[in-house]
Amino acid sequence: MRTIVLSLLITAVAFRLAGQAGPAVSPKQITMHAGETATLSGSEHPGGLSCGFPYHFDFISDMPAVATVQGFASGSSACQADQVPDNGVVYVTAVAPGLAHVRADGCCGDLSTITVLPQLHPVAIYAPATRVLLGQPVVITALLTGYDQTPLFAWYRGRIGDFSHPIRQSSDPHLTFVGSDSGVSYLWVQAFEGSVTSSAEIGIEFFIQPRRRAAH
Secondary structure, X not given: OHHHHHXXXXXXXXXXXXXXXXXXXXXXEEEEEOOOEEEEEEEEOOOOOOOOOOEXXXXXXXXXXXXXXXXXXXXXXXXXXXXXXXXXXXXXXXXXXXXEEXXXXXXXXXXXXXXXXOOOOXXXXXXXXXXXXXXXXXXXXXXXXXXXXXXXXXXEEOOOOOOOOEEEEEOXXXXXXXXXXXXXXXXXXXXXXXXXXXEEEEEEEXXXXXXXXXXX
């Protein structure tokens, strides 16, 4: 009996060395925001001393309400993938905050972990008027919605991405600005909510009140 069991174990190990190790997906972890899409790589992981046997895996999500997964990997062996469109491409769409995993239909366990964060909401910036009399104040408002924490707003003068003329940084979304020169003045804001940032700019034209001619 011991001889039979030992023989079976040796055969199983030899088959494993000669056979295939199962599906693989990379990267093993990915973080996305709801609404975003990404592509992963799916394949057959070579196992043992040979390229193994023909394979075909359909990749699925264990939590479609969090992230959907579509894709497949097939080949005559782990060393020879089938030359067909989209073979080995795993398409992921983030749906809602939570945790999901990429799996192979009817096989194995979790192949990749998908962490979905809340959807990104870009900051918006507006003013009641974009043409203002020089010397008059204009109130500019930054609007950022959809986040749990209180955003932080960093205001700058100049075009978006120019950090050389900072104005203020606070949680107040309103900025009162008075132009010092006629013409268009650009201002922009960078909003922070945790690790998420977004920016927007606005141009305000300041003009000089024309002098009235004296009546004769």
